[in-house]
Amino acid sequence: MATTHFKNTDWIVVWDEEAQSHSYLRNGDLVFTDNEITFVGKDYNGDADTVIDGSGLCLIPGFVDIHAHPASEVFYRGIREDHSVPEHYMTGLYERSCAYSIDREDLKHGAEVSYADLMRSGVTTLVDITFPYPGWVDVMERGGLRMFAAPGFNTATWYRDNVHQLKYNEDIAKGEKDFETALGLIDELRAHPCGRLNGIVSPVQIDNNTDEILVASHAAAKERGIPWTTHASQSVVEFNIMLERHGKTPIQYLADLGLVGVGTILGHAMLIDDNSWIGWHSKTDLKLLGDSHTAVAHCPTPFMRYGTTMEDFGRYRDAGVVMGIGTDTIPHNYIEDMRYAAVLARVASHNGHAARTADVFHAGTVGGANALMRDDLGRLAVGAKADIVVLDCTHPVMMPLRDPLASLIHSAAERAVKDVYIDGRQTVKDHECLTLDREQAVARVAEGQVRMEASVETRDYAKRTSLDIAPLSLPLATH
Ligand SMILES: [Zn+2]
The missing domain is CATH 2.30.40.10 (Urease, subunit C, domain 1)
Structure with missing residues (x-):
């Protein structure tokens, strides 16, 4: 002792x-x-x-980061900061996901860099949503973070064959198999002797999963007493697709399936029915989330770069939503995300009191812990x-x-x-990470980014290069 x-x-x-x-x-x-x-x-x-x-x-x-993709997102440094697709209501998510692919062997280096950066910005607990890759458990063990690993699974994947539509390839058998693998990994981590590794059940996106697997995975989380998380209401595109499929908003759909409530964490529940980008006639989503004490992982950084934001943090909190904050993407700087959460709430609401410093600090600590159903985290x-x-x-x-x-x-x-x-x-x-070799891992990520960009031309539906999709901030001088 x-x-x-x-x-x-x-x-x-x-x-x-x-x-x-x-x-x-x-x-x-x-x-x-x-x-x-x-x-x-x-x-x-x-x-x-x-x-x-x-x-x-x-x-x-220490901060409780309830939504991040640390292994993959660091590879997009220099690519995604200015990348928006107007035909997708400005989100660049679908275009990047379809055009870029990272070698699975490189992902552990991404995690190593991001875990180090997260700890250097005060994160001590991390929800890591990822498709399992070789070396993940090893880097979680070595890194020293309190992990809530969310091994992902989907019964469909996105694809595009034109600029304006998002289409789906369904493979239910693969999704079911990956779901079983995810549960196996979660059970293994929870039994790990270090006591620092936990799991979350995570069908990755609502639009990429069947009703059946969403319901079954939620039941598997309940059975284990652990949280369940998915991306929902994260874009106008997804909102419209869910409406077309079900005649319901994404949040109404989840509520009707019994999937909102304590223990559910939604990333990012931002483009809900009363958001000004949506303008749908129903005005029920916020109440459904608040009355059920569903948690929302608010990740201001990627969305503000597209020109969108939650409307607004203060209103969600006042409605009863369990507000937590996630970093989601680069730069994996948790404190900057708390700053953006406060500032954007004020801008969106035209109200300087919509989110005070104490409010976002609460969300970044106890709010995240509440989302994870843990009363021993996020507080001294x-x-x-x-x-x-x-x-x-x-x-x-x-x-x-x-x-x-x-x-x-x-x-x-x-x-x-x-x-x-x-x-x-x-x-x-x-200020330096003791557990991980950040410098060495950064070099491997840089090499991986070169490989990732090289394959874009063969993956993109319009056969564009990465430079076509995401030009540099400035043109290269020719003389
Ligand atoms: Zn995400």
């Missing part, structure tokens, strides 16, 4: 169980033994193996897991240090994240 004591710490964000909210403790102590917090308060006078001087530090709970409290982020309050971008969370979220972001502990083990020290 090893005990670590942060002594006389300038600031600690402590959890008030009664008020169900965070507050600041000045000049306090925090102690953890092995993987559990054993003391938060003033003047600890017990023993400790390690005593850390807390002057100049702020301790916050006795009995909670020792998932702790140490901020450097003396960093110039944090100063003047009047309000640490305001400085962190609106100015400093990951630059203030000095150290990270997950399950009581230090994974980031002086």
Whole structure:
């Protein structure tokens, strides 16, 4: 049993169980033994193996990222930032998914880079939605994150043969087989001796799965007492396709199948019936989500790049939706995503109070933990897991240090994240990841991106190159 004591710490964000909210403790102590917090308060006078001087530090709970695709998305750095398809109401998702493909052997390097970057921005718990690939379990073991692995399966895949339509290749047998494989992996991870690996059942997109497999997979999650997640209401295209198939919005469809409620996490439930991009006559979706306390993984970054956003964070929260935040894609910087969540809510609602700094911090910690049905994550409290982020309050971008969370979220972001502990083990020290070789993995990702781009011309329906689809920000000079 090893005990670590942060002594006389300038600031600690402590959890008030009664008020169900965070507050600041000045000049306090925090102690953890092995993987559990054993003391938060003033003047600890017990023993400790390690005593850390807390002057100049702020301790916050580690962030709970409830939606990301870390293995694959890093390969799109430099490709997706300006990529939008007007014929798909601006989302570039379908065009990229159909035209680009990453070698399965390269994916573990992507995970290695992204896990390191996520931890360096304060993430300690990660929902990793991916189609299983060689080396995934190994990098989860080595990385040190508290993992909620979501091995994906689908009974259909997207394809395109023209610019405006999205079409589907159905292969139900493959989807069922992949579903069984996913359950096997989830059960294996949950039995892993490290105790840090968990699972989520994840049919990847609602439009790519049959009613039967959605219902059966949800039942499999319930049976295990674990969450269930899928992408739903993530684009106007998907919304319209679900309407055409079922005469219902994606959220109405899920509700009618009994798939909303506690334990369901929807990425991204953003293009719902009353969103201004949709303009559908029914106005039921938000109420269906809120009344059932469904969780929504709000990932502002990819959508804002297309010119779309949730309308709005504050309204969802007030309706009763369990709001959590995900990074989804590059740069895998959780703190920037909290900033965007706050700012975009204010812009979308024309209301500077729609999402305060405390609201997005709550979503990034306890909100995510609630979505995962875990009351021992996302908070600094006795009995909670020792998932702790140490901020450097003396960093110039944090100063003047009047309000640490305001400085962190609106100015400093990951630059203030000095150290990270997950399950009581230090994974980031002086801003660098201790568990993974980020530099080496980045080089492998760069090589993988070259291979990925080389095959675009043969995969794209219009036989375009990657440069045609996603031109550089500036043309290459010819003289
Ligand atoms: Zn996603």
